[in-house]
Amino acid sequence: MRMIKSLLLGSAAGLVAVAGAQAADLPVKAKPVEYVKVCSLYGAGFWYVPGTDTCLKVGSYVRVQTEWDANGGGIPIGFGNNTAAAAGRFTRTDTNELAFRTRAALSIDLRTQTEYGTLRSYLEVGAQQSTPNDATEAVFFDRGFIQFAGFTAGRIRSYFDINSFAPYSYSNNRVSGDTGASGIYGIAYTAQFGNGVTASLSFEDGGASAAGVTNGGGRGHMIANMSMPEFALGATAFDNKGFTFPDVVGALRIDQAWGYAQIAAALHDASGGYYGTTLVGAEVNGHPGEKQGFAVTGGFTLNDIFGMKGDQFAMQAAYSQGAAGYVTRATGAFQVYGSGHSAGFGWVTDGVFAGTTPAGSSIELTTVWGINGAIQHFWTPKWRCAHSGCRLVLQPELQLVAGRYADPVESASGPRYRCGHSLQQAEHGIWRFCDSRRQRRAFARHLRHRGPERAERPVPHPEKLPALSA
Numbered sequence: 001m002r003m004i005k006s007l008l009l010g011s012a013a014g015l016v017a018v019a020g021a022q023a024a025d026l027p028v029k030a031k032p033v034e035y036v037k038v039c040s041l042y043g044a045g046f047w048y049v050p051g052t053d054t055c056l057k058v059g060s061y062v063r064v065q066t067e068w069d070a071n072g073g074g075i076p077i078g079f080g081n082n083t084a085a086a087a088g089r090f091t092r093t094d095t096n097e098l099a100f101r102t103r104a105a106l107s108i109d110l111r112t113q114t115e116y117g118t119l120r121s122y123l124e125v126g127a128q129q130s131t132p133n134d135a136t137e138a139v140f141f142d143r144g145f146i147q148f149a150g151f152t153a154g155r156i157r158s159y160f161d162i163n164s165f166a167p168y169s170y171s172n173n174r175v176s177g178d179t180g181a182s183g184i185y186g187i188a189y190t191a192q193f194g195n196g197v198t199a200s201l202s203f204e205d206g207g208a209s210a211a212g213v214t215n216g217g218g219r220g221h222m223i224a225n226m227s228m229p230e231f232a233l234g235a236t237a238f239d240n241k242g243f244t245f246p247d248v249v250g251a252l253r254i255d256q257a258w259g260y261a262q263i264a265a266a267l268h269d270a271s272g273g274y275y276g277t278t279l280v281g282a283e284v285n286g287h288p289g290e291k292q293g294f295a296v297t298g299g300f301t302l303n304d305i306f307g308m309k310g311d312q313f314a315m316q317a318a319y320s321q322g323a324a325g326y327v328t329r330a331t332g333a334f335q336v337y338g339s340g341h342s343a344g345f346g347w348v349t350d351g352v353f354a355g356t357t358p359a360g361s362s363i364e365l366t367t368v369w370g371i372n373g374a375i376q377h378f379w380t381p382k383w384r385c386a387h388s389g390c391r392l393v394l395q396p397e398l399q400l401v402a403g404r405y406a407d408p409v410e411s412a413s414g415p416r417y418r419c420g421h422s423l424q425q426a427e428h429g430i431w432r433f434c435d436s437r438r439q440r441r442a443f444a445r446h447l448r449h450r451g452p453e454r455a456e457r458p459v460p461h462p463e464k465l466p467a468l469s470a
Helices: 002-024 083-089 437-443
Strands: 052-069 099-114 117-130 139-146 150-156 184-194 197-202 223-225 246-256 260-271 292-303 311-319 334-337 343-346 349-354 368-380 383-395 397-402 407-411 414-420
Touching: 083 334, 099 139
Parallel strands: 223 349
Antiparallel strands: 052 099, 099 117, 117 139, 139 150, 150 184, 184 197, 197 246, 246 260, 260 292, 292 311, 311 368, 334 343, 368 383, 407 414
């Protein structure tokens, strides 16, 4: 009996020990998981970076397009000084009637509240392939800026720009100087006056790599020395002074529920290199005096016109002397060929000078002006149509007009070209340009919203279609 009691007590002790050991092995209760929290300070799509008070928004898009009778990206056939220009011959071997573009991009928008206001950084990068120019993928970088206390610095959309064609069409027509598609380097300050009224002062890239014979970045620096072999079929060389100071841009703008309106002006360096027929050893020949060009613009976009939700009407006009890149992005050398002896050629400059020694001429600035407009109608929230028109004139070097191929004719003053009786010989032996039937199809299209660096509320990327107005 005593043995049985010992066994029972021992078993009970063993059970208690096992139970105690199991209790000691129970997991400790975990801390609550810190889920990502929505940040509502800056609109839809933002969330807090875990463990910080920084708000983050990640965006992306993929764009696929196919063109007939145009180059990849909607560029008219014959534009440019590479394969695209040779395609202007419209032969079986030089010309591609069918083209495509595939583009993908990623954007990151970071914002943090500080005692002096919102600190913001914005980045957008991507890659694309466009036929026939891109044999492989091409990486691009069109935005990368910092904003703080009214200042914006980095790769931005120019504060000179107002309307853009991109949200309304895939056509890459180059009939305005808008920088939204590729961006431009700038440092700007924007003052807020209330009721949507702002004033901006910006220092921007007027051609930072434009020393010598190159066009440069930014707005481009394009001064031609007529004593040098500057012009060839599908190619242009320049005689530029090196980058000395940035372009100065000022803008006054109002944004309200009815739309927006803006006026702006820019000062552009249009100084040339040296006299003589070559850049080698040209320092001894002297040079033309310093020259500054300028550009002015004004435009507006009206929302919900005639009381129709989402409908828009927009107009813009721009005028420049010695600053062609503010009115057109078509700053290359163009060639278009037709049947028989028909052909059209074009070159664009900021100005020209006679470079003969010992005494050359001063720089004569090129005058460029343009006007465009568009109207858009929403049939349903998902279906819409748009129509636009434009006029772009460059004097004396280049004129873009709608008409037939340029036909060579003879006159008492020598050979000249005509296109619908509106193409004549320009000064300094530079031919004006006549666009073809194919280019007219790709020439007209439309507007763009301001870039993301301009707004407190979310703004669509240039490649994205705009949302309905609030």
